[in-house]
Amino acid sequence: LEGDDPGECADGADNDSDGDFDCDDADCVDAPECAQPSNEEPFVTISPTEPNSGNSLECSVDDNRPVTFNWLRDGIDSGITSQILASRETTRGEIWTCAATPEDGGPTGEASVEIFNAPPSMPGARLTPSAPLEGVDDIICELSISSEDPDGDTLTYVPGWQLDGI
Secondary structure, eight states: OTTSSTTGGGSSSOTTSSSOOGGGSGGGTTOGGGOOOOSSOOOEEEESSSOBTTOOEEEEESOSSOEEEEEEETTEEEEEOSSEEOGGGOOTTOEEEEEEEETTSOOOEEEEEEOBOOOOOOOEEEEESSSOOTTTOOOEEEEEEOOOOTTOOOOOOOOOOOSTTO
């Protein structure tokens, strides 16, 4: 039987004397040394699908073949080859593409996402006095913690009042 011993499917010999050598022998079809590149590109996805500049991006493939990742920013090679792209690399409005190339030489699969606006952090507010007297004390609302915007947008604050949740 051709291929029942390691290396037989690439040794240049007809080990089972059936007239078929190495990878041309039906017994070697599944041997690693006879693996042929797939003609299909891997199906690539990026998650999350609607990221903002606060999200890291993860590239995934539906293929069991080993692949090499390459990230492109607005169509230009970024030099980043990891499966996960750190959020610090992204900016609102950019288009990021993950290209996954099978190491067996098959065609490259790609997926792209646009980076959307990231919401600012929640501000903190302080009410004084802590125990106001009705009809005597004015209630003052002060900003105690400023918001931070990961996109660098200028923030404005508009206070609103509710009484009993209304």
